[in-house]
Amino acid sequence: DAHAKQMATVVKIDGIAWFNRMREGVDEWAEETGNNAFLVGPAQADPQQQVALIEDMIAQGVDALLVVPMSPEAIEPVLGRAMEQGITVITHEAASQQNTQYDIEAFRNEDFGANLMDRLAACMGEEGEYAVFVGSLGSQTHNQWVDGAIARQEEAYPNMTLVGDRNETADDQQQAYARAQEVLRAHPNIKGMQGSASTDVAGIGLAIEERGLEDETCVFGTSLPSIAGQYMETGAVDGIGFWDPKIAGKAMNAVAMMVMNGEEITDGMDLGLEGYGNITLDGKVIYGEAFVDVDASNMADYDF
């Protein structure tokens, strides 16, 4: 109908499990509200491709742009142009984004990292060597998780020691596997590893399984049950944390709708979505409490 809004969710890359789950949320929301909400993403993980895609969406005349930036800095100008044209812009996973009306974070990244560290430390008996992995050294989120984790370890677990630099895995499971092998060789006494990209723990888990170190080591990280599940079954990966991209997708659209309707977002508000029942508003960043801790015991509850 004439009041249906065109709402484009532009993600980092099309087709991967994470954003497919987000698409479910977007589609569901479109169904529920009758708006024309849809999700697109570039074929390659390149910020420039995302910029081009956003340009095309602007040209297409959408009413709202909901963006999960590949690189928040790279899309500032194009989002700026979108806002100038009166398009509502909401972002996700980009707390530092300037040209956005609201950025939605499932949680504070440092808290999420610290939470992973707490689980890792508990598993390791609060002592021993551990290593950290990031998808890319340039990824702000991954680095914030790792920063949060390291800060928590330094503050709370003095008997644990970080070994090596941040290992970069290029968001690629093969790379994560090779880096993990290398870490295991270079630090035979290693007890813990924390991954950031969703494929990190899977690569690490494979290396652990091959060495039969399931019980000697603790592996935690951000991932999805569909990716890390088989390693949690064997104990090679001990637990994962994530937020549900489906709900995040819905949340972005919901907030966009509220902005377009002129509704005010306030601290402590309830977005009506799981994990976003009591949001924290910090400037224009909306923080939820949407992290999900999963291990072998409850992984069956999540089928994505």
Place this chain on the structure above:
Amino acid sequence: MTDTSAPLVTLEGVTKRYAAITALSEVDLTIRAGEAVCLAGENGSGKSTLIKVLVGVERPSAGRILFDGVPQTRLTPTAATRAGMQVIFQDFSLFPNLSVAENIAMTAERATGARLVHRRRARERAREVLDRIGVDLDLDARVERLPVAHKQLVAICRALAADARLIIMDEPTTALTEREVARLLDLIRRLKADGVAVLFVSHKLAEVLEVCEHVVVLRNGEKVADGPAETFDAASLTRAMTGRDVAETPPEPLDPSASDLLKVENLTKDGAFRDVSLTLRAGEVLGVAGLLGSGRTSLAKALFGLATPDSGRVTLDGTDVPLGDPIAAAGAGIGYVPEDRLTEGLFLEQSIARNIAVGRLEAHASGGVLNLRDLWEEAAEWLKRLSVKAPDPQAPVRSLSGGNQQRVVLARWMARQPRVLILNGPSVGVDVGSKAEIHAIISDLAARGLGVIVISDDLPELLGTCHRILVMKAGVITDEVAGGEGITEDDLSHRLAS
């Protein structure tokens, strides 16, 4: 059923058309076992095309081909090979990356239909053939490292190894020195005695008449003469090929007061030439004779800066020419027309005008910006001056015949107005008519005061064009003779070979 009395090969009314061009027009030809037939003709007369048709590389547009009296429909290279037809192409068609043994045995081994490699059998086969013609080559050497004459031997061995009944040689002597040619002709005689037939394509009239029983002349794709070799002599053969008489003009005698132009002192390059000293005077044509590998090409390249000598000195008009730098050499006024036009001389797909202008683009440019009209006009001017038969200076140089292509390379250098021009094999693969014209150009250049160095295997060419001829052996200049009437071909050939 094969008819044993039938000729080995018969061509009846063979015609080959490429779009607008008729490369062969109703050619009849017969070759019998043990017979050497010569196929003569100017550039572009259709010789290579006839060979390609005969061995199934190209399909004739009309006409029949019979082997042993049996008509061949849909002739393929494999079928021709099975019937005993073997070609030694102008470029030898060897595999540079494979060993001597494998090159020799490959065709024969393929003919056996075997799917697997029999290394020992292949080596034995290669060894056997090498023994048969009495040469010793390293079976394991990679062919790309062999000197030209050896490559040709490998090509001949390959044909023999495949039990050739007819060996077709497309201009086999162009890359060979006199002595090697003599050996080749000797080899052909022995092959004939063994009952192998030879189809010999050549521009060199003397050799043709020496080994062949039968001569066939093509002109513009048509057969214009056919008869026993005795009925031809050099003059009548030339007339048949060109349709006119060609006369050589010997060089003007050198002005005794001519000044020294190029001085080479004790030039040495390890493994190539040693202690070479020579003086070239303005207006002089200096020949360099030598066997293959004697170091002539290396010397020429060193003079032009394409190779860096180990020691020695080159001066032009008393000024030192920097060594090992072609740009400096060309800047000083030295030009070099290389041996192999197609790979070293020309930009085949590019226009004739560009091929001429490439040597002095700066002259057509102001501040780096080209004046294209100027460039084209000058090219057209040169085409006229050297009477190049070209449709248009904008046409790709590939469309020209060998002789005309050579003139394009000459024009490139002449346009630079060099002081010294080095010509390496100026008439290689060029027909009789063009050859005489190229010689006339050389004389003309000398008459204008240039120093010209001619390197050639064609002794009559050296004798006919040079004031002096240096003889080079194993990298050393061993002899110097006066050109012109002073010395005969036999004499010179003797000095080279001794």
Place this chain on the structure above:
Amino acid sequence: MSRILHSTEGRLALITIVVFVLMAALSPERFLSPQNLTSMAFQFPEFAILALAVAVAMLTGGIDLSVVGAANLSAVVAALFMANVVGADGGAGMVALAFVMALCVGLVAGLFNGVLVATLGLPPILATLGSGLIFTGFAIAMTGGSAVMGLPSAAAWIGNGTILWIPVPLVVFALLAAALGWLMSRTSFGLKTRMFGANPLAARYAAMDTGAVLIKLYALCGMLSAVAGFIVMSRANSAKADYGSSYLLLAVLIAVLGGVNPYGGYGRIIGVVLAVLSMQFLSSGLNLLGVTNFAREMIWGALLIAVMLINTLAKRRTS
């Protein structure tokens, strides 16, 4: 008409028009909207300039796979200068200085390639593959892998501004393409480049300064990359080692689609421009139609093969 169809560029022009008309017909009010046209004009210059660099290298029978690396390295150096030395309130003069710095970095990167190829004789495909990794590596090492931000607002003009409603990047691209077309066809340097590409050995025997030509050429590629890098930086308001990583394949694809012979000797800048346009029309058109971006990649590849097939079959017919 048949004359036009006889040349590679003529056929390509026809294809470009067909793509445009097709896309316009499929979603008329959107594809032909001023927003879409401007958006396309903003999008393609960055990779189009890289395609020009690749095409120019291909004319010599080489290739430059380091264009993206050189672009990002140049941009990172310029961005570090602007962010750390100039600061966010720097004026146009400082941005111009940063631009010159980027050009210098591109020049040095290009000279490095030129020396590898011309002086040391490395095969260009490997030389530039290796140097591309090195350039990217330096950019990572200088930034620790993260984006350099805090650029002065004046820096945004070159990527986002307009001159008489025409996007500045488009103007830059048009100027560069015209200049390159002129350089390659009307100057002795351009002719030498193509002659060298046609037959490097003959070029040496013709006493051409082949080494100098190659080095200059790769230096040119490096500087073109730097311009592209600067535009990317300006459009992204930041510089990072991995921006535009998907552009390399795209640039090679465009150059080849534009009729440049990757084995050297033949190619015209107008062909590259047409190829860029047809790619952009296809890309934006398909986005408007909601076709997934993976299909777009497939269509590009298919277009490349189709054009090659047409060219080859056409050549076979005429010969």
Place this chain on the structure above:
Amino acid sequence: MKSFDWARNEVLVFGVIVAFCVLAAVSDPNFLSIPTLIDLMRNGIVLGILAVAAMVVLVSGGIDVSFTAVAAFAMYTTTVILRDVAPDLPWPVAFAVATAIGAALGAINGVLIAVFGLPTLIVTLGTLSVFRGFLLTFVGTVQISNLPSGMRDFSRLMMIRGTNSDGSFYSLPWAFAFLVALVILTWFILNRTMLGRSIYAIGGAPESARRIGIDVTKTQMFIYIYVGALAGLAGIIHASTARIANPFDLVGLELSVIAAVVLGGARLTGGVGTLTGTLLGVALIVLVRNSLIVIGIPSTWQSVTIGALILLGTGLPAWQAKRAEARAA
């Protein structure tokens, strides 16, 4: 065969490998150990098979950049087919399907190159995009971590198993035997069959090959089908050993693989290349990619190191060749 210069790249690469190992052993005494070796061998399986495929094409005078897309296509499509149609089939079936899909895609390259005579680089550049685009558009984009049982079984087949001093295991999967078998098969084809010699012949002098009656079209068809089949096999091995079928994997490796082959002495101009050299080239790349941490190079400098190595590995021989040429002229 006996001339030394053939071995030049191989000797150089071998030297660099030794030097690298010495450096690594000095900074970490544990480096020279069975687990390290086994890790490297594991990581070299897929790269090794792809490199063998790339080498065959280089020897024939062509260049193929699409083989990674072929591998990804075959791997993912096979997994999808098995998952949806017959999840319980044993792994040899999966391998046969992937190989067949690879061969079929290779045949597409073959037809365009051999029959239509298009330049290999352009064709494979195009098919790289087409295969990948088709895969992601029509077959799927979601990684499959719940592999069909046959493929999972394969990943658990170990050739060598052992226990380290600290009680952890090391194991070499049977996938490695595939690499060995394919190297032997390819060696046999290239060196012991007329077909293989024809491949070298075509790479050395295509026109000459045609003239002596080698069916260049057929031979090229074989080459591209064979390379496709190898790529398909490499793909399915990759998915099985990594226990995940990710359609985004592998593409992007093509130039590194070609660089490894050229490091090993194969010529980009065709006709020259050995399997020994290819394997050494792969060994070097794998070693460097997986041991930079050990010798203390931070990950920020990794791409510089690998780039420098490619330049060194191709630069030294190129420079030597250039000098030799200048000397010989």
